[in-house]
Amino acid sequence: MPPKKSKVVSVYTRCNEYKDIFHVDNNILFCNYCNVSVEWKHKSVVDNHCKSQKHISNVRSQEESHNRTQQLTLSSTRAASESKNQLIEDLIEAFAIADIPLEKVNSLLPFFKKHVKNGGSIPHAPTLRQNYLPNIFDKYYQSLKLLFDSKPMAIIMDETTDDCARSVVNTLFCYCHETKLVSVDFLERVTNTTMG
Numbered sequence: 001m002p003p004k005k006s007k008v009v010s011v012y013t014r015c016n017e018y019k020d021i022f023h024v025d026n027n028i029l030f031c032n033y034c035n036v037s038v039e040w041k042h043k044s045v046v047d048n049h050c051k052s053q054k055h056i057s058n059v060r061s062q063e064e065s066h067n068r069t070q071q072l073t074l075s076s077t078r079a080a081s082e083s084k085n086q087l088i089e090d091l092i093e094a095f096a097i098a099d100i101p102l103e104k105v106n107s108l109l110p111f112f113k114k115h116v117k118n119g120g121s122i123p124h125a126p127t128l129r130q131n132y133l134p135n136i137f138d139k140y141y142q143s144l145k146l147l148f149d150s151k152p153m154a155i156i157m158d159e160t161t162d163d164c165a166r167s168v169v170n171t172l173f174c175y176c177h178e179t180k181l182v183s184v185d186f187l188e189r190v191t192n193t194t195m196g
Contacts, residue, residue: 014040021050033058084121092128092136102128151176
């Protein structure tokens with residue numbers, strides 16, 4: 001029987017046997033988790049280091065730290081996204097309450113980018129109209145449905161004339177014993193089609 005040839009082992013071949021656990025620096029084998037040098041010439045020494053309590057606890061703590069970092073990154077990304085959406089929804093609501101057309105936001109974008117936190121995330125008017133306005137409309141529609149759900153309400157339209165003999169149509173809402181003037185319209189003439 002021919003004699004068994006011994007396999008030549010270098011620090012690099014030993015490092016490749018334990019991928020992602022060790023690295024080589026200046027022909028010295030270092031543990032990535034423990035940050036200590038390990039004798040690489042004997043495999044049993046490297047195996048014993050990998051089985052040691054210190055190495056196992058360092059591996060666990062670094063994996064937990066990595067998982068926590070990923071969770072923090074995910075939660076911070078989610079928080080940033082929610083903050084951006086809230087800013088955009090608040091902006092659209094403010095424009096609607098002030099009766100400002102959404103087209104005007106295009107002129108204000110440089111101001112928002114400079115002076116508002118997350119102002120660079122505000123999109124142009126067509127994107128606001130297509131992606132965000134329907135959601136806000138649905139939210140207001142649902143809140144109005146809840147407000148008026150199975151409660152008596154009256155819409156009163158009253159036609160009169162002003163001192164210039166123009167026809168004036170007043171629209172009033174009566175709800176829960178409270179009357180609100182909604183609109184005043186001046187018409188050339190009043191017929192059943194203009195009132196309907």
